Amino acid sequence: MASYPSEWEFDVVLRDGGVVQVRPVKPEDSDGLNGLFEASSTESRRQRFFRDRDALTPEELAYFSTVDYQRRMAFVALHEDDIIGVGRYDVLDDEPTSAEVAFLVADAHQGRGLAAQLLADLTAYARRHGVTAFKAFVLADNRAMLRVFRNSGYHLEREVHEGVYTVHFPTLESVESQAAMWETEKQAIAASLTPIFYPRSIAVIGASTTEGSIGARLFDNLGAANFVGPLYPVNPSATEVAGVPAYASVLDIPDPVDLAFIVVPARFVPQVVEQSAEKGVRGLVVISAGFSEVGGEGEKAEAELLDMVRSAGMRMVGPNCMGVLNTDPAVNLDGQFGPRFPPRGNVAMSSQSGALGIAILDYATQLNIGISTFVSVGNKADVSGNDLLLFWEDDPSTDVILLYLESFGNPRRFSRIARRVARRKPIVAVKSGRTSAGARAASSHTGSLASSDTAVNALFHQAGVVRTDTLEELFDVTALLANQPVPGGNRVAVLTNAGGPGILAADALEAQGLEVVELSAELRADLGRHLAGEASTRNPVDMIASAGADAYAACLDALADSAEVDSIIVIYIPAAPSGAEDVAAAIRDAAERHRGKKTFVAVFMSASGVPPELSGQSARVPTYLFPESAARALARAVRYGEWLARPEGSVATFDDVDVAQARGAIDSGLARLGPDGGWLEAAETEAVLRSFGMQPARADIAATADDAVAIGNAIEGPLVMKVQSESALHKSDIGGVVLGIEGEDEIRQAFETVSGVVDDASGVLVQEFVPGGHEIILGMTEDPSFGPLLLFGLGGVFVELIGDVAFRIHPLTDLDIEEMIAEVRSARLLEGYRGGQPGDVVALRQAMARLSQLIEELPEIVEMDLNPVKVLEPGQGLRVVDARIKVRRVEGPFVPSRKDLPAVVRR
Ligand code: ADP
Ligand code: MG
Numbered sequence: 001m002a003s004y005p006s007e008w009e010f011d012v013v014l015r016d017g018g019v020v021q022v023r024p025v026k027p028e029d030s031d032g033l034n035g036l037f038e039a040s041s042t043e044s045r046r047q048r049f050f051r052d053r054d055a056l057t058p059e060e061l062a063y064f065s066t067v068d069y070q071r072r073m074a075f076v077a078l079h080e081d082d083i084i085g086v087g088r089y090d091v092l093d094d095e096p097t098s099a100e101v102a103f104l105v106a107d108a109h110q111g112r113g114l115a116a117q118l119l120a121d122l123t124a125y126a127r128r129h130g131v132t133a134f135k136a137f138v139l140a141d142n143r144a145m146l147r148v149f150r151n152s153g154y155h156l157e158r159e160v161h162e163g164v165y166t167v168h169f170p171t172l173e174s175v176e177s178q179a180a181m182w183e184t185e186k187q188a189i190a191a192s193l194t195p196i197f198y199p200r201s202i203a204v205i206g207a208s209t210t211e212g213s214i215g216a217r218l219f220d221n222l223g224a225a226n227f228v229g230p231l232y233p234v235n236p237s238a239t240e241v242a243g244v245p246a247y248a249s250v251l252d253i254p255d256p257v258d259l260a261f262i263v264v265p266a267r268f269v270p271q272v273v274e275q276s277a278e279k280g281v282r283g284l285v286v287i288s289a290g291f292s293e294v295g296g297e298g299e300k301a302e303a304e305l306l307d308m309v310r311s312a313g314m315r316m317v318g319p320n321c322m323g324v325l326n327t328d329p330a331v332n333l334d335g336q337f338g339p340r341f342p343p344r345g346n347v348a349m350s351s352q353s354g355a356l357g358i359a360i361l362d363y364a365t366q367l368n369i370g371i372s373t374f375v376s377v378g379n380k381a382d383v384s385g386n387d388l389l390l391f392w393e394d395d396p397s398t399d400v401i402l403l404y405l406e407s408f409g410n411p412r413r414f415s416r417i418a419r420r421v422a423r424r425k426p427i428v429a430v431k432s433g434r435t436s437a438g439a440r441a442a443s444s445h446t447g448s449l450a451s452s453d454t455a456v457n458a459l460f461h462q463a464g465v466v467r468t469d470t471l472e473e474l475f476d477v478t479a480l481l482a483n484q485p486v487p488g489g490n491r492v493a494v495l496t497n498a499g500g501p502g503i504l505a506a507d508a509l510e511a512q513g514l515e516v517v518e519l520s521a522e523l524r525a526d527l528g529r530h531l532a533g534e535a536s537t538r539n540p541v542d543m544i545a546s547a548g549a550d551a552y553a554a555c556l557d558a559l560a561d562s563a564e565v566d567s568i569i570v571i572y573i574p575a576a577p578s579g580a581e582d583v584a585a586a587i588r589d590a591a592e593r594h595r596g597k598k599t600f601v602a603v604f605m606s607a608s609g610v611p612p613e614l615s616g617q618s619a620r621v622p623t624y625l626f627p628e629s630a631a632r633a634l635a636r637a638v639r640y641g642e643w644l645a646r647p648e649g650s651v652a653t654f655d656d657v658d659v660a661q662a663r664g665a666i667d668s669g670l671a672r673l674g675p676d677g678g679w680l681e682a683a684e685t686e687a688v689l690r691s692f693g694m695q696p697a698r699a700d701i702a703a704t705a706d707d708a709v710a711i712g713n714a715i716e717g718p719l720v721m722k723v724q725s726e727s728a729l730h731k732s733d734i735g736g737v738v739l740g741i742e743g744e745d746e747i748r749q750a751f752e753t754v755s756g757v758v759d760d761a762s763g764v765l766v767q768e769f770v771p772g773g774h775e776i777i778l779g780m781t782e783d784p785s786f787g788p789l790l791l792f793g794l795g796g797v798f799v800e801l802i803g804d805v806a807f808r809i810h811p812l813t814d815l816d817i818e819e820m821i822a823e824v825r826s827a828r829l830l831e832g833y834r835g836g837q838p839g840d841v842v843a844l845r846q847a848m849a850r851l852s853q854l855i856e857e858l859p860e861i862v863e864m865d866l867n868p869v870k871v872l873e874p875g876q877g878l879r880v881v882d883a884r885i886k887v888r889r890v891e892g893p894f895v896p897s898r899k900d901l902p903a904v905v906r907r
Contacts, residue, residue, distance in 0.1 A: 002069040008125060011310045012077070015113035015184070017191030017282075018313040020084065022121060025074040030065040032076070032083035041107050047142045048104045050164070064088070070129060071096075075121050077105075077114055080311055084109045087118030089126060089134065098133040099126060103145065113184065115148045120181055123154070123171040131171060138165045153177030182420070189390040192315045193383065195283035197326045197373055197391070199259035199333070200229045203250050203281070205272045206263030206288075207233030207241040214287060215263040216242075217337040218323065225325075225334035225341050230255065234272075250279045259283040261323070261335060266290030266301065269319070273305060277312035284309065285335060286318035292379050293320050306381045321378025322354035327371055328397060336376065338362075345370010346399035347482050348392045350377050350385050352406045360404065360471070367475055368615055369482060372397040384409045386417055393421045400482045402474060403429040403465075411455075411786045415463050415809065419648075422464035426481045426640055429465050430474045431456050444865040444884065446779030446791045449805055455786035458809045462816065464643040466636050476633040479622035480601060484591075486641040487599040489566040491517045492634065493559045494540035496571035497547045501605060502540035505569055505627035512635030516540065523562050530554035545575035549582035556590035560598045567599035567638075569630050574606045584613035591621045599637065601630045649813030652849040654693060659857050662691035666860050666887050677862070677888030682724060682765055685883045692854040694847060694866075696880045699767035705751040711766040712747045718769040719747065720881070723754040724762045731882075734758065740769055770879045773870035774830055774839045777805070778848065780855055780864040788855045792848060794826040796868040802826070812852040817845050830871060839871035843878050860887045 009023040025033075037045070037056050045053045056064075067074050067088070074088035084106040089099035101122060103115045123134065134154075138145045140163045149156055153176035154169040202222060208215030219241055222231055233241035236248040247253050250260060250272065260281045262272055269288050276284060291302035302319065309316045317324055323336030327344040334341045338358035342365045349364075349371060351357040357376040364371055372395065375388055385403055392398045401421070408414055418427055460467040466481075468474045492514050496502035506516045516539050519527075524537040530551050536542040541559075543551050552570070559568050570587055574580050584604070591600040602623040604610045610623045624630040665687035669680040680688070686696045698715050701724060702708035712719050723736035731737050736757045738750040747766075755761045775796035782788050786809055793805030806820040821827050821841070832838030847869070855861060863886040870879045 005069055008075075008121070012117050013185075013188040013192045013315075014117065015188055015191065017188065017194060017315075018079075018112065019192065019310050019315065020114070020313065021078045021311060022075050022117065023078070024069065025065055025067055025076050025086070025088070027066050029076055029083060030061045032078075033064050033086060034061055036083045036086065036104060036106055039106055040104065044104065044107055044110075047139055047145065048102065050137075050139060071099075073122065073125055073129070075118050075125075077109075077118065078311075079109070079313060082106075085114045085118060087115065087122050089122055089131065091131060092135070095133075097131060098135060099131045101134045101136045103148075110144065113188070115145065116152060116184065119148060119152055120184075123177075126171045127173070133168060133170050136167045138167060139163065140165055151180060153180035182416075186390045186393060189387050190394060193283075193387065193391045195258045196285065196315060196317060196324060196383070197333070198328075198331050199283065201232070201255060201257050201259075202227060202229065202335075203232040203234050203247075203253060203257045203260045203276075204241075204263065205234040205250055205260055205276070207235050207246065208263070209235070209238050209241055214337045218261060218263060218287065218335065221334040221337065221341065225332045227332050227334070228330065229258075232257065250275050250281065253279070257281050259285065259335075262286045262288055262319075264288055266298075266319075269305060270301075270308065273308050277308065277314065282314055284314055284316040284318075285321065285324055286316055286378070287321060287323060287337070288318075289320040291319045292381070302379060302381050309382055316382040317375060318378040319381060320354070322351075322357045322376035324373070324375045325371070326373045328373075336361075336374070340365055342371040342374070343368070344372070345482065346372055346397065347402060347478060348372045348374070348388075348395065348398040348400070349402040349404070350375045350388050351404040352377055352380070352385075353404060354378065356404060356471075363471075363475060367479055368619075369475060369479055380409055386410060386413050389414075389417050389421050389427070393417075393424060399425055400478055401425060401427045402478055403427065404471075404474070405429055405431045408785060411459060415459055418463035418465055422640075423644065426486070427463075427465045428468060428474055428478050428481065428636075429460065430468050430471055431460075444779065444781065444863050444886070445777060445799055445867050446781045446789075446865050447863060448800060449779075449791060449793070449803065450781050450783070450789055450807060454807045455783040455789055455809065458789065458807050459786060462809055464640065466640050468636065472629075473632060473636075476622070476624065476629050477636045480599070480633045480637050481640075483620040483622055484599045484601070484637075485596055486644065487567045487634065487638045488641065490514045490638045490642075491565045492567050492569060493517070493519070493565040494569045494571065495543065495552070495555055495559065496540055496573075497543050497545055497552075497575060498571070498573040499536075499542045499544075501571050501573060501603065501627050502542050505571060505603070505631055506540045508628045508631035509569070509634070512631055514631070514635055514638060517565060519562075519564060523558065523564060526558045527555050530558075545573075548579055549586040552583050553586040553590055556587070556600075557593070560590065560594035565598065567601065567634055569601045569603060569627070569634065571603040571605070571627060574608075580604075580606065580608075581611045581613055584611040584619075588613055588619045588621055595620075599634070601634055603627050603630045646815060649815030651811045651813050651852065654850055654853060656693055657850070657853065657857070658691040662688045662854070662858060663860075665691070666858060669887055670860070670889055673887070675889050677860075678886065679726075680885045680887060685885050688854070688858070688861075688885060689866075689880060689883060692850050692857075694850060694854075694880055695877055696883060697768045697770050699765050701763040702751065702766050703763050705748045708747050708751045708764060708766050709744050712741070712744075715766070715768050718742050718771075719750075720767045720769045721747070721750040721754050722765040722767065722882075723757055724765055725758045725760045726762070727760055728758050767881065770870050770872075770881055772837065773872045773879070774837075775868035776844070776871055777865065777867040778851055778869055779866065780810075780851070780861065782862045790820075790848070790852060790855070792820045792827075793824055794829065799867065810852055810855050812848060814845070814849070817848045820848070821845070838874055840874045840877055841871075842874070843876075844871055847878055859890050862886050862888050 071091040076083045077085040087103045089101045091099045105114045157168045159166045204219045206215045207219040232253045233246040235246045238246045260276045292299045326333040340361045354376050494505045527537045535544050600621050602621045614623045665684040669684045689696050700711040719741040721738050734757050741750050777793045777799050779791040788810035795802045804826045806823040808816045830839035865884045
């Protein structure tokens with residue numbers, strides 16, 4: 001019997017936002033299962049067993065609680081230690097790849113989506129254990145269960161016979177079943193966060209009477225912002241706080257409490273959380289510090305805290321956070337202790353740093369960026385940035401999402417969610433700190449080429465996240481995206497009343513890859529009609545210092561009405577002592593007149609700041625002090641627009657691959673290498689590559705010179721000989737590679753040469769010489785938190801020197817591949833640059849897609865260098881002439897997608 005698969009334990013958010021724990025059944029669950037049965041109504045029992053049952057027999061209980069985690073499997077759902085639901089499958093005797101599924105959910109918990117969740121977990125588990133089809137018997141009047149199957153998105157077949165439906169379906173994921181899972185996830189997570197963003201009543205545990213303390217400031221803020229519901233201070237040593245009667249404990253509050261803020265010293269937190277659970281509080285914001293951020297004991301305390309929160313079905317922001325706020329007048333929630341309640345607006349933000357959060361709110365207010373909701377996520381023990389993305393995805397108050405990130409809890413989930421959310425609203429992020437990737441030992445070209453930031457950059461790029469390098473840029477681009485449409489293309493017009501800044505803007509735009517387009521003669525004539533004779537109507541359009549508000553208005557109209565540009569940068573320098581306000585108003589009004597048609601960006605180079613006409617609540621033109629910031633922000637918005645316009649791409653699957661053969665080669669390598677794994681031998685490497693349709697050059701290993709001659713004769717044509725040894729990572733560096741060998745004498749001589757370069761030669765590789773072609777590198781390295789990264793570059797042995805490479809996170813879509821090739825500048829050589837020999841780019845694209853599939857199917861692979869691969873002439877394909885693959889043992893059933901089950905919250 002297989003052992004208990006603890007990696008299948010998780011916390012799940014249900015449709016109504018409540019949290020339950022789901023885990024594989026254990027023998028000691030027999031009492032709990034009996035309890036569930038006893039508490040079930042006659043009707044529920046009949047639906048499960050198809051007849052009236054009074055009790056389960058001891059044999060049945062033993063059977064239900066003892067599974068083998070292979071052919072018989074069950075998941076139980078728990079709420080405060082009670083089993084409230086169970087879903088199981090039993091493999092059919094006559095059909096080892098099919099299983100029968102059945103569910104029982106406690107009456108009080110029906111309608112919460114529990115059966116759907118258990119079904120999703122069972123199918124995921126079944127897929128991993130070779131069970132390809134499920135079958136269920138359902139009484140025809142059991143509409144709820146039939147609905148669960150129907151809404152699951154699996155491809156169902158149903159038959160009805162004497163009042164019983166037989167439902168069959170493959171456990172294989174379908175587009176529909178995935179979509180159904182992700183939709184469930186989004187709704188569940190959003191519902192679970194509702195008590196935090198829209199509480200009807202709030203308790204502040206640790207509301208303090210000490211002026212200036214965090215507990216006092218938080219309580220004051222909540223009151224000052226006019227929170228719409230009742231506010232209860234909890235403080236055992238005060239009778240009132242800020243004039244409001246205080247309670248000694250949350251349990252003493254006579255009315256229900258939705259949300260509790262916790263501002264007590266860390267050692268008291270468990271006790272007050274316990275009381276909050278008992279009180280039925282649904283959301284917690286734990287401001288208190290002293291948890292995982294201090295390490296050691298703090299980490300333990302945080303894990304225990306999370307356990308209490310989850311088993312009580314609550315959600316928690318923090319610990320060690322600054323709070324949350326929601327400017328929606330329906331709640332007026334200022335649940336943070338900073339001095340600023342920002343103006344209402346369409347930007348949502350999460351910050352991983354509390355202190356920075358305060359600065360951010362301050363700055364946002366200054367820049368006139370309105371906030372919808374703000375969360376300081378602190379240690380992210382429970383509520384993560386990923387959860388917040390799901391909440392904001394459908395939030396009508398939010399148009400732009402800002403993230404200040406220091407780390408990713410679950411980057412794979414982030415990537416999946418961000419890709420979808422970014423299609424609807426821009427996500428702007430600044431990521432500080434270094435990722436753990438930097439710590440990776442680099443024993444391959446690919447490993448040494450991947451910098452600590454490679455994975456984050458690739459992730460953001462693929463997911464359409466707008467990455468900024470500094471906080472200042474974060475706000476610059478946010479001001480644009482929150483107020484103006486995403487540019488429809490990269491053509492920009494610059495309109496200015498001074499030549500210098502116009503040229504600076506044009507330079508900055510071009511440096512960012514935007515196009516300061518040549519304007520047509522008609523448009524220029526049109527502009528000229530409103531300008532002085534000395535003005536220049538060439539882009540950048542220099543209206544000269546005499547231009548007033550009227551000229552601005554007329555020229556902006558002309559540019560906005562033309563089809564020649566996508567965005568307009570309008571620059572003003574206060575050349576005359578007055579008139580700035582009029583020009584500002586003219587810009588604001590023009591932008592409103594043409595709203596949605598063009599993207600407007602303003603630059604006001606004035607020491608006295610931006611006039612109120614452009615900075616007030618009604619002004620929706622982002623205004624910058626310098627042309628460079630405007631150009632940079634605009635460029636980021638244009639890139640995002642390009643990402644939006646590009647199709648989603650698809651991941652290819654080749655059905656001519658032989659996974660079993662590849663796995664066989666890896667297994668024999670692992671048997672030799674031991675549990676820690678290591679680099680495969682040449683023959684194993686070749687088998688892995690061939691199984692996935694890659695084309696290694698023909699080769700064999702020679703132990704003696706005679707062997708080498710025999711192998712050479714079999715290959716025919718010129719040869720290459722290479723030393724094989726553990727120590728020689730880069731063979732040619734030490735003279736271990738001889739090229740262009742012909743005839744027996746040369747073979748014998750080369751054998752002597754290459755086997756002599758190291759002490760530990762294990763043999764000599766005799767390989768077919770592949771003439772011509774372009775040398776490229778294809779590689780893979782595993783980032784500890786982001787998963788596999790794939791590399792493409794040119795350069796063979798010089799690849800590190802030149803560094804002209806592209807990385808993407810696995811899996812690669814056809815578009816990722818296209819982009820990687822386009823991103824590598826020297827890849828233009830493959831197109832026959834300046835009369836050079838072209839390469840087989842079609843075969844290259846295919847090889848990259850095959851590599852991605854290979855990575856998917858063989859999680860044992862941790863690192864790989866194919867360097868070089870020779871790209872031959874069009875139609876001739878590729879030849880891998882040097883390959884190294886590093887493997888390690890993967891324990892138990894490999895479950896890459898476990899964390900990607902719906903509504904599963906990270907443990
Ligand atoms: P290493 O990377 O360990 O130094 P390689 O096997 O990559 O050794 O060989 C070094 C270089 O020799 C390659 O970059 C390539 O230019 C050339 N080379 C190696 N094998 C072949 C081959 N079979 N046909 C043609 N050229 C080869
Ligand atoms: Mg090499």
